[in-house]
Amino acid sequence: MRNLPTFVLVHGAFANSFSFAPLQGELALLGHRSVAVDLPGHGFEATFPAAYQAPQDLAALATEPGSIKGVTLADNVARVVDVLERAKRNGPTVLVGHSRAGITLTAVGNARPDLIDRIVYVSAWCPVDLEVSGYYAEPEMAEVDPGLFAPALLGNPAELGLLRTNFRTADPTVLAGFRQAFAADLTDDEFRTFLNTFQPDENLDAGTSADRARAETWGRIPRAYVRLAEDASIPLAMQDRMIREADALTPDNPFAVRTLEGSHLRWLVHPRPAAETLADLAALAELPGR
Template identity: 85%
Template sequence: MSTLPTFILVHGAFANSFSFAPLQAELGLLGHRSVAVDLPGHGFEATYPAAYQAPQDLGALASEPGSIKGVTLADNAARVIEALERAKRNGPTVLVGHSRGGATITAVGNQRPDLVDRIVYVSAWCPVDLTVGDYYAEPEMADVDPAAFAPAAAGNPAELGLIRTNFRTSDPGVLAAFRHAFAADLTDDEFRTFLNTFQPDESLDAGTTADRAQAATWGRIPRTYVRLAADTSLPPAVQDRMIREADALTPDNPFDVRTLDGSHLRWLVHPKPAAELLADLAAG
């Protein structure tokens, strides 16, 4: 059994395991194992409706069914737990979540702290005092305007049973909003390339009050929060608030806080600093 950990990587909303490929290459070159998990309905399980292809049929896109309908946070946690159970046979594990993936890794930590040697949030949701949805009404999120993406929304989430976003839109205003939120410090080509890795559908369930971090289980796991200093999707102010709330929940096991420069997506497009940071955590 190896003493080096396996990194289990959990993606955010509309993303998939593909976005971790550059980071995994860097980790591999540093001698580390990693597994990027596709949550249910993601990766090759995703639905790309025919109406999403060019030329797009926006009317049909608003009504075509998607495989992610009905997927819950509990389903996401079960998928990650399955990967952790297999990885744990080979040695320690480090569970890493990005963005909405933070809600999933929190749920995993609540259920199976025995499988996780360290839990790492990279500008990820760590719901403690509030649910993920409730944080959007807080002052720290005041500069985040979900309405800017509204023209890219396709269909009624209540009717579709999922959230559908047209990332292949040509609307310059929406593209500018996406870039501001996720990738202001990437080149035009890098931004468009990453946008084309997103899938159109995401599940509705981001967790309830019952899915917030629990001191008795999640709170036992050594934890790190990697702040992204120029993130305008999950601003540093709300990242810092969740760190403070978690530390108040379990003051004897506070976050180890690190900071990387860059936007919400830069660490994945230019992953060398992030890989070195994770390798340092493994060595410690």
């Protein structure tokens, strides 16, 4: 009997394990085990202040404390390593991350490459030559407006010790910005449903130069990158740049590259093609190398 890998799924910014439920259903129908991780301060560990409910009290929301304050990238790594250690008892593991989760995946790969049989970035940050903040100043991100969501940001991050975003805003301009960045190809109901799965708070620690991919550790892990062709928040040009940089770092262990049509969030709302792609990559994980 084949020893199928366990998929360990890691969410992006302001998200949680709940968003992986449809994908996990499709993976299960293909015969695969999976576990979705809530990073510290996410899922049922998140803070949803009463001021975030309707009617909203934005003044109070701007000052309410949040449980994610002080959470670091090292905390995220420890959470994922714990899950990987437990999953590894059952056979191979495939570590999958989306969007901001790529920072955590890379740091986990640097720390414990022995726990990962294949690492998969789904339109996720894979910092190699620069820190993630540095990539935002590069030409590939020129069409991404970093101030697009400014009206939805609440409070002073330095004082709160976290990033707080009002995803329950009714401001049509802000909602249009969210949709343009994340979900231009979803229906209105699909978009609003997904928006309501987001939590208001995210931690501040996005890593430093020490957390970029290292050839001697992370670079030993067989890896794959799933490009999202219509992603407007991490454009295809930036996804391709990170693939090139990683392949230059370890040319003997290049990315296996796949492409899915759709926006930043479509693969989670309509997950069957993604599940089939991950299943294909899982088959690769049962073999040495690619």
